[in-house]
Amino acid sequence: MKHREHDVIVIGGGHAGCEAAHAAARTGVRVALVTLDQRGIGAMSCNPAIGGLGKGHLVREIDALDGVMGRVADFAGIQFRLLNRKKGPAVQGPRAQADRARYRLAMQQEIHNCPGLDIVLGEAVDLNIVDGRVCGIVSADGSILHSKAVVLTTGTFLRGVIHIGDASHPGGRMGERPSVRMAERLDEFGLPLSRLKTGTPPRLDGRSIDWSGLEMQPGDDDPTLFSFRSTTPLARQISCGITHTNDKTHEIIRENLGRSAMYGGHIEGIGPRYCPSIEDKVVRFADKMSHQVFLEPEGLDDHTIYPNGISTSLPRDVQEDYVRSISGLENAIILQPGYAIEYDFVDPRALTPALALRDVPGLFLAGQINGTTGYEEAAAQGLVAGLNAARLSQDLEPVHFSRTTSYIGVMIDDLVTKGVSEPYRMFTSRAEFRLSLRADNADQRLTSLGRDLGLVHDTRWELFSTKAEALEVARLRIGRYSFSARELAGQGININPDKERRTGLEALSLSDSTFHQIASLAPELADIPTEISEQLKRDALYATYVERQNRDIASLRKDEADVIPSDFVYSGIPGLSTELQLKLNRTRPATLGHAARIDGMTPSALLLISARLKRKQVARPA
């Protein structure tokens, strides 16, 4: 194997690994993506869907930073739905069913065609460590691949164990071996490792399903895509089926609970509350007579159906019994049984907000290894880890994403501050500035930043700049007009007949006003393109709330600007309790804002730290 020198090595070709490698390469460094099997790149090992609430926001943010997930999902999408379409834009989330094969194909093309990115086939069994720094990897054949930084994305492979009923075997994914030596290396670093668990449903043969009596759910008539660069779906669009469990199903499950890996006591890892197995549903919600099951096609040329809602760790014969008790599935053939998988993860409080391990210089972690779940969460972390690994290799300062500007920032801050007690999934309710962090304005929030970081290339930058300018011009134009309450009421807008005049933007911020109504009062504005006027409306809708939040945002940003050096000494600060010293030493907050969110922090403790920081700042120039 010919080994060129690389700046960054990414281990793993899943969603985190692909995004990490691509992001690092976009900034101009040389990257190696190390994977066992080329065909595994871009594999969707769980459900064949991308996006959703919170998750769709993450995909949009990845796309705004010129990442790959959005574009690939648009290529592979066979059913697009904008969730919460009837609610406000802040809580709308794009979601798509994806054709597994098309997704993999498009992702592999993106990786192959990315300049500066090499795919290296082989197994990374160990890290190459020189003077306590991670400087590359050791392959299974003993050869060493050198780099200045390594991003580890092990997914569920780290000491993975697969459970079906009372049978279990080591495995990273169905049919693939787990990583054990790497886990042992992480043990040696003294990292805080624990176990998590997740599960999948049995896969069904679509040809054995009786679709005739089932409710079908089509995609949106006017599909909303992920990428700001996409315009229209490329694949043929399909519908998903919906069926329900019933008394009989629940009875079969209850009778066989003891044979489930979960309930038979074979599993120690903690599973997610929001993605319970069918066993959990039947036990915890015993009074619920029926549960929804979505029958999601895995592809256009693939007969496999993913029955979303009945993940399980029951033995194969019980799976067959309960599946066949469900309407439409009476003759269903199971292609692959459902299973539960347990794996190691690292307590993410051991990470910096750049996703670097604090105590292992040169090593970055992304994806499920940090205790998260979901393709989108993994990809977003991959982007951050890849970017920061590239920056480390160039001796540049790390980049931290803020809670005030992105879901990426919310997720990473939650992880490194609070740790996880179950697999972490994004929800819009986690973002306290939800009204400003919308899927529709991800580009307005992040693309300029991405350009400064070298992540955003010319094509997107030009597209974005044109849009941003059009928005700005339109905003200025509409702001120059003002209207009386009577004029606005005359357009059918619900407004109190007061004496005040409102600017065009203020009028647009009234909840039931439309751009069309305002353009009727000022016909010169009618030439503003629909895409631009709709965006103006979305921005204006929340103006009063965003203004109210600005004080919180400003104070949070001020605290985030107070960077705490990584070698800051907490012990020996008079007045700082031993308990808080311990907590601070464990979390090692990156900023004063980060420190403030640590459980149990007091105003006086923050003040003491802040005072020390001020003294350091004064001392430094001398």
Added chain:
Amino acid sequence: MDTIFALATAQGRAGVAVVRVSGPGAKIAVEGMTGTLPDHGRSLRPVRDPDGSLVDNALILSFEKGRSFTGEQVAELHLHGSTAIVAVVLRLLGEIPGLRQAEAGEFTRRALENGCLDLAQVEGLADLIDAETEAQRQQAVRVFSGALGDLAERWRAALIRSAALIEATIDFADEDVPVDVSPEVSDLLTAVRTEMAQEAEGVRIAERIREGFEVAIVGPPNVGKSTLLNRLAGRDAAITSEFAGTTRDIIEVRMVLDGLPVTVLDTAGLRQTDDQVEQIGIERGTARSLGADLRIHMIDPGGHPALKVKEGDIVVQSKVDIGDSEEVGISGLTGQGVDGLVSRISTTLRERTACVGVAMRERHRMAMLGAIRDIDAAIRMMPNAVEQADVLAENLRSAIRSVDSLVGRVDVEDILGEIFSSFCIGK
């Protein structure tokens, strides 16, 4: 930058209460009550409410930006130390747009940021801020214990439930959750709003505060706590008997000691017991006495205090009438030493300002009024609960943040927990 204000609890100056206002709007805010002030200097001014009624004649110190403790524009009102006057001034300041009560340590933080304090000074102040944080916490515990505590707990549960119902329709739109949750949310919010409005303007908190100081008598059973209380009050308020464990609940007697409004608490005797009822009485007594301003630890001759003795607490030996030792102590029965004890209590309490409770009450009132505004906005949106779920949720979030200090902090995990326990989420 906001303009902040707070009662500066100057120790040892019981006759004067200082209210400090700091920030860009400080001077103009105070001028609204006093008329024109010099940019920098002292002045004696009548303080008036918006109707023109006289509140107090006060000494006002104004400081220019760059020449004050915080480095900002500052105005200090030196008022007569009456709780009524302080309450009115805090309320008037709170009603001025752009002004809010300072958080613990906020003046110091601003001073530090403006380069007006060095490290040693900050470290010196840290203790004080800790004490302030603790005092606020204790006041909150005291106000929201008993019946009011149950109320706060109900508000907390109702707010979490409301937020969870709305968030469930947002974050789990493609799951099996109810689409329209507005009837339940409306009921919950209306109930909280009604109760909160009563409390915000009501009497119960005020009563707690008007009590002035709390002094708890603690000690082992049969040490003579109840006898001392009776002696102090001059009447038979607590049942006394010679059997240990007579006082099972907390007896409160309000009295004026040396001109100070004081509530004396007689708590159950501290001892190991198998009697469940008595055990509950002991636990409640301990919790309550820890929250009091001052504790009188009564010990038998040769005994030790059963609870931790905090700074300022008084330890006395009881029953000097039957003991033959010459030690300093008191006898509830004969009255020996009681006068001395009263003057020690009042001396200790006089060093603390009686207005802390008033400031706390004002803080709670503002928090409730803020929450009520947000809840009203949320209730108005109920007819469009589906379409306006995003802004509705924002109002709820804001309401919860306002009452965090009353009901305890509500985290997104509390809301998610409520969702996952109520609905079967997960496709």
